[in-house]
Amino acid sequence: MLNYSFPLTAAIVATFFAAGLVKGVTGMGLPTVAMGVLGSLLSPLAAAALLLVPSFVTNVWQLLAGPQFGMLIRRLWPMMLTIVLGTVFGSMLLTGGRTELTTVALGVALVIYATYTLLAKPLGVSPRWEPWLSPVIGLVTGLVTGATGVFVIPAVPYIQSLDLDQDDLVQALGLSFTVSTIALAIGLVWHGAAPVGNLLTSTLAVISALLGMAAGQVMRTWISPQLFRRLFLIFLLLLGLEMALHGLLRT
Template sequence: MTDHAFPFIVATFFAAGIVKGVTGMGLPTVAMAVLGSLLSPLTAATLLLVPSFVTNVWQLVAGPKFGMLVRRLWPMMLAIIIGTVVGTMMLTGGGTGRTTMGLGIALVVYAAYTLLARPLHLPPRWEPWLSPVVGLVTGLVTGATGVFVIPAVPYIQSLDLERDDLVQALGLSFTVSTIALAIGMVWHGASPAAHLLGSTLAVIPALLGMAAGQWIRTRISPPLFRRLFLIFLLLLGLEMAVQGLC
């Protein structure tokens, strides 16, 4: 990573912060999508660790039912950690083409599902066995691509949580995924310390972007913004998937 990349990284995290400020999620996804299209997916994942951790802990502690959500979702969180540590082997293995293609596919699946699919409503009796399965798959995808959202986000949305509880549950999932990704990198010999300063500095534009996004949210239609954002992710994911094949 060269010095001329720094303004691009700042702009990326500012834009990612805006998306999170407007929609309540999307900072790691946007950061991985944009940075992963120009830097190696491993470098991009390393840079997003601190901004993702800070913004998601903020989202997590702001809610009222942290203890209840931990008790309910701990099997999923444990499975996310296991899956991520295992999956990070692919991200750190040096196969840039495969990880770029995997990242692109993950973005396409997430964007297409969110744009086209109806919200799921799963029977509560499925939760005890489905929660760790979803966690494990989410961890494997997170470890391989740096994207935290598939299938965790659709699954958590299917639990019929109250709005504030849903936001806090997503914050819990993203926080655990961020910590697990850092553990996986260290476990497989790709220490994130080399980009720790850049990742820490990226917190500033991310938080400024979140503040700007919260201001924008009061002046535009969040559903329209979200739709345009998902179309952007879909197109970018397609380009990355094709790039990974070349």
């Protein structure tokens, strides 16, 4: 791949395959795995730039596969709007050149997400709270996305609390991740931090991610998604702890 040594290129290809595998089994996790692993090999900014095209392609695929696109847009547009605003604003931290700080922030985000998902009980949001809670959740998600490149906090627990059926839930997550990816791309380009070389490399990584997704969808037929998801979250927890501690020691 462009601008990288062969060992690093192999690591990038393997990372996107593994991230696609997780997404194929669980329906989510590609950006989180890719940012977590690549953020430990590269700067979080470089990892975020590599993530853009594979994340966009795989999440648009997930978004358009469901039947309720129009309904979800009408219901979730305030959240999507504030995700964009928060991400563009939050990307100032990711593009600010403070690599140690962004590494710590990424590690903390992974730890919080993994710990919450492993231990917390599912939430339920009353329909009367949704009109004002959705924009707040979107803004916080955007700020976290812009600062760390991780799309899942607190958007995923919130969307899971909206009493959607399984197909609509998967499509709603695809919508949130697609909007987050577009917003992150806008933030990086706005700050001149998405060089063409990285975008070309990111495009090549799509093939690896799609192969991983296909393998994950096959694997889902003979492995327990719940067990796989738990092991994946434990891995993220340990990775986040290592990144946060490493970043703190370098500050």
